[in-house]
Amino acid sequence: MDETVRWLTPEEQRAWRAFVRLQERLGGRLARMLQTESGLSVADFAVLVQLTDVPEGRQRFLDLARALEWEKSRMSHHIARMVKRGLVVRDECVEDGRGAFVVITDAGREAIEGAAPLHVEAVRDLFLDHVTPAELRTLAQVSERVVAKLDEDAS
């Protein structure tokens, strides 16, 4: 029972709230744009980008999950939805009877090739264009440092 809570100072409060708000607003806006312009969710986009980064657009289930830092269950559900929409297909794994590959389809490639330029443009318009290079460096440093701490804690 520690009664002395170190509440946030006004500056901390302001910064934290602004930061949270930025995430919600910017993330929401980008997600909506991606959806309406390209018919993809952010999750779809992430999967497709990862698959185009990998030989033959083909990757094992858990490798994909690890690359995106997703839970395997999320991966499983999401791939099922993407299969239904024809963006990827499953492929049996010969070496390991339990395993499966996820493979990007032609439709998936078309989708990502159409979406990526628009998405990059949106990230510029809504975010990068309003941040100086120095600020961006700071942001990157802070982000990497904090994520590294989170990783430490988790272990």
Added chain:
Amino acid sequence: MDETVRWLTPEEQRAWRAFVRLQERLGGRLARMLQTESGLSVADFAVLVQLTDVPEGRQRFLDLARALEWEKSRMSHHIARMVKRGLVVRDECVEDGRGAFVVITDAGREAIEGAAPLHVEAVRDLFLDHVTPAELRTLAQVSERVVAKLDEDAS
């Protein structure tokens, strides 16, 4: 048809990815902590904080939605769930037959009073403690500037 896409430079790419990653990881961690330590979702927390900030812990539906920047539909669904769990109650609005108030219950106050110190502590441990005051100022400035731009665009 503009063929010349301005892709992200390596620094931009790194910064943007780190930033997105930070949001996912930090947000996820805080949400999970709040849930397991206090049995509240981030959304519950936001509603309860807002209601304790308002006279009598009582606010009109849409005012609440505007304060949190939520859609009314989201508000409606979420309040229904919170009512079911006894954190808030609905109250008829006499002046306006369409309207309704949301009122925090004693259980709601207990929940938020138990959760808030832990949550603040977590925000410190996981984030603020790893950011210098100067970095925090930069972060706040950037966040506010970008959100302001988003607001402009929306109008």
Added chain:
DNA sequence: TAGACGTAGTTGACATGTCATCGTCCTGTC
């Protein structure tokens, strides 16, 4: 005061995530 129009809130269908649990297959050890 009637009708048009706007406002407050609800609802249902659906997309997305999490958690816990399950079935199946692989692997190391005896």
Added chain:
DNA sequence: GACAGGACGATGACATGTCAACTACGTCTA
């Protein structure tokens, strides 16, 4: 080999959000 335990992935129940109607009430104007 047999079996214990781990790894791979699927599944069902549930929480959360969004979008698009829809209901019901208020308000303004002719």
